[in-house]
Amino acid sequence: MQFSADIDQRINENVDPCDDFYGYSCFNPTAENGTSSLLASSIQKQIQNRLKAGLQFGDGEAVKKYFDLYNKCKALNTEKNFKQTLMDYVHVFDALKADDYNQKIDSSQLAKIMAYTLVYHDFSMISWLDKTKCPHKRFSDFGHLLAFEAPHVLSHYIDDYRHPEKADGIKNAFRERYALVDSTLEAGDLTKTASEMYDLEMKIVNVMPTLPIASQIKVVQTLTVKEAMTALPKFNWGIFVTSLAAYGEVDLLNGTNLDDYPLMFDELNRTKAILDIISNTPAELFRNYIKTRIVLHLKTVLQNDCEALTTSTLPLVKQYLYITDSYPTAAERNNFKNSATKTVDNIIASVRKMLEAIPWIKNDSKTYAGFTAKIDKMKKLIGYPDGLDDQTKLDQLHADFVLSADESLSSLFAKCSKFLAKSLLDDRVKRMLDVTYSFPQNDFFSNRIVVPMGALQTYSPNYVTAAIYGGIGAVIGHEIMHGFDDSGFQVDSDGYINPWMSNSSQVHFNSMVQCVIDEYNTFDFTDSKGKAIKINGILTAGENVADHGGLRAAYNAFLGDPEWNRTFPRTLKLKNTTNEQLFFLAYNRGFCDPYGDAVSAAFDMYSPKRVRVFGTLREFEPFRKAFNCPDTSKYAPEKQCWHAASGAQKSDVYSVVSSIAASILLSVFLILIV
Numbered sequence: 253m254q255f256s257a258d259i260d261q262r263i264n265e266n267v268d269p270c271d272d273f274y275g276y277s278c279f280n281p282t283a284e285n286g287t288s289s290l291l292a293s294s295i296q297k298q299i300q301n302r303l304k305a306g307l308q309f310g311d312g313e314a315v316k317k318y319f320d321l322y323n324k325c326k327a328l329n330t331e332k333n334f335k336q337t338l339m340d341y342v343h344v345f346d347a348l349k350a351d352d353y354n355q356k357i358d359s360s361q362l363a364k365i366m367a368y369t370l371v372y373h374d375f376s377m378i379s380w381l382d383k384t385k386c387p388h389k390r391f392s393d394f395g396h397l398l399a400f401e402a403p404h405v406l407s408h409y410i411d412d413y414r415h416p417e418k419a420d421g422i423k424n425a426f427r428e429r430y431a432l433v434d435s436t437l438e439a440g441d442l443t444k445t446a447s448e449m450y451d452l453e454m455k456i457v458n459v460m461p462t463l464p465i466a467s468q469i470k471v472v473q474t475l476t477v478k479e480a481m482t483a484l485p486k487f488n489w490g491i492f493v494t495s496l497a498a499y500g501e502v503d504l505l506n507g508t509n510l511d512d513y514p515l516m517f518d519e520l521n522r523t524k525a526i527l528d529i530i531s532n533t534p535a536e537l538f539r540n541y542i543k544t545r546i547v548l549h550l551k552t553v554l555q556n557d558c559e560a561l562t563t564s565t566l567p568l569v570k571q572y573l574y575i576t577d578s579y580p581t582a583a584e585r586n587n588f589k590n591s592a593t594k595t596v597d598n599i600i601a602s603v604r605k606m607l608e609a610i611p612w613i614k615n616d617s618k619t620y621a622g623f624t625a626k627i628d629k630m631k632k633l634i635g636y637p638d639g640l641d642d643q644t645k646l647d648q649l650h651a652d653f654v655l656s657a658d659e660s661l662s663s664l665f666a667k668c669s670k671f672l673a674k675s676l677l678d679d680r681v682k683r684m685l686d687v688t689y690s691f692p693q694n695d696f697f698s699n700r701i702v703v704p705m706g707a708l709q710t711y712s713p714n715y716v717t718a719a720i721y722g723g724i725g726a727v728i729g730h731e732i733m734h735g736f737d738d739s740g741f742q743v744d745s746d747g748y749i750n751p752w753m754s755n756s757s758q759v760h761f762n763s764m765v766q767c768v769i770d771e772y773n774t775f776d777f778t779d780s781k782g783k784a785i786k787i788n789g790i791l792t793a794g795e796n797v798a799d800h801g802g803l804r805a806a807y808n809a810f811l812g813d814p815e816w817n818r819t820f821p822r823t824l825k826l827k828n829t830t831n832e833q834l835f836f837l838a839y840n841r842g843f844c845d846p847y848g849d850a851v852s853a854a855f856d857m858y859s860p861k862r863v864r865v866f867g868t869l870r871e872f873e874p875f876r877k878a879f880n881c882p883d884t885s886k887y888a889p890e891k892q893c894w895h896a897a898s899g900a901q902k903s904d905v906y907s908v909v910s911s912i913a914a915s916i917l918l919s920v921f922l923i924l925i926v
């Protein structure tokens with residue numbers, strides 16, 4: 253009922269769905285009722301409410317520690333204590349002060365600083381603290397290794413640095429933070445230092461990629477410590493690994509020789525360029541820069557009334573509480589997991605049928621073998637990992653997190669930082685696997701689809717089938733499709749970098765992608781203020797292609813579900829709505845928020861939401877049929893990319909799109925865009 257009411261109030265009957273479907277089914281969205289913010293804020297509220305509610309009867313030891321940490325932090329988090337904590341941490345770097353301003357940091361010193369900031373402040377200029385499976389077979393026996401990904405700069409959005417009008421704002425942020433660690437500086441010197449820090453970050457931003465992150469997979473490299481010492485000599489990798497193990501109190505080497513320990517680089521040239529920049533920066537400027545970053549981190553985890561410190565330090569407990577609050581009994585949890593798993597299985601099967609019928613996949617033995625192995629071996633993580641709802645196991649995992657009665661804010665913070673770093677380094681916590689995250693993901697190197705509980709807020713075993721598949725189903729379909737896009741076909745069924753598409757298939761694949769690029773480049777939209785919306789067809793191609801495939805896979809799975817034509821509450825505007833129409837209304841619901849027209853600055857690989865809906869629906873015959881759109885409507889374009897993909901005739905599709913699911917499947921892979 254709630255879902256029907258929500259869909260109902262979004263329908264604007266003054267708009268013709270065949271003219272502007274987004275406008276028709278996304279009436280007057282606000283920041284509060286926009287889909288993405290709704291999903292995220294309801295999770296946030298649930299986590300906050302549990303913190304406010306305090307301990308409940310039957311909570312185990314780990315949960316008690318969670319509340320103990322929160323309450324201690326709240327009692328200690330005064331302005332005076334915060335300042336003292338800040339001083340304790342930034343003064344660590346005073347011992348490294350240079351006599352000569354132009355002196356540079358040496359490679360060992362730099363390695364120690366980076367290990368220290370990673371363990372205590374969760375940042376470094378070259379990496380995130382993360383252990384991952386090695387995607388190269390060469391190291392397949394080793395297990396997990398350290399991964400070096402893109403660094404983050406002060407402002408969360410790298411794109412801010414590419415807009416000169418935002419420069420003053422970033423410089424001011426540096427100025428304010430640096431003033432907290434050095435109160436002796438005159439205003440002029442403060443401005444000068446802030447400006448130098450901004451220039452340093454600008455140099456780093458300039459070597460960061462502008463292409464979609466997904467394309468980075470092509471250059472992932474793994475080197476041993478010994479090889480890295482030669483390839484990237486400006487950083488002492490051996491000292492880095494040993495310092496990290498010492499600060500985190502973890503046996504990283506686990507019997508391996510230090511020289512042989514593997515390190516994975518997202519982009520070796522970028523890491524090299526960043527190290528060149530740092531090694532040419534005056535040591536003192538670099539140290540001061542690190543201090544301002546520490547201020548940023550401390551403010552981030554302590555400013556939010558201790559909630560951030562608690563949830564970031566003990567993420568497994570946070571997730572346990574989220575799971576058990578949402579579904580209190582084991583029976584409810586099992587029912588939820590089993591039925592969501594069935595839905596995902598149906599969508600995976602639908603993708604398989606759709607792709608295997610494409611002639612250039614079906615008739616090419618190399619491509620077909622790679623594709624079928626990958627989809628048949630695709631693993632799933634639905635809701636949460638097994639055991640995360642087990643209180644005894646949770647207590648064991650937190651046995652070494654012990655707070656004493658007389659902690660200071662500074663010592664509390666140190667214990668928290670260290671515990672999180674240790675948990676990441678010994679694999680207790682996986683950074684990417686927070687089940688409160690509200691989007692599904694394709695975990696390439698495990699060949700696994702991850703659909704966290706946060707993303708399943710729009711799912712319930714009791715929801716109408718059309719709503720499930722049109723909503724979360726299409727998003728899951730999108731993620732599965734990424735396994736078979738330009739990055740996905742570089743990675744095989746076991747999660748190793750090992751391209752499986754033949755050269756001739758790739759020609760077909762590329763021509764399909766080119767068709768989508770050309771198509772999105774021609775889209776001509778204006779936003780509500782009359783400003784032109786420009787789409788970059790190349791940058792957005794990967795996501796657009798996944799959108800097309802995801803929608804088709806979800807629709808086929810929907811019609812293949814025995815319960816596809818379920819009855820649903822007939823609110824006023826949904827009086828005559830069919831289940832097919834409801835599917836598309838639920839689909840658009842996933843994109844409905846007030847930023848629908850916005851070209852995303854930070855994530856420019858996505859088309860604006862209005863365009864994502866238009867681009868996919870206009871190529872999808874079942875949509876036109878569901879809403880009886882005439883051949884002259886905007887949703888009946890002359891040229892469609894599926895012609896390029898399969899050579900199918902438009903009339904074939906119309907004849908095949910009948911009411912039975914099997915026929916729909918047939919038509920849809922002809923239309924397919926991957």
Ligand SMILES: [Zn+2]
Pocket residue numbers: 730731734795798
């Ligand atoms: Zn995507």
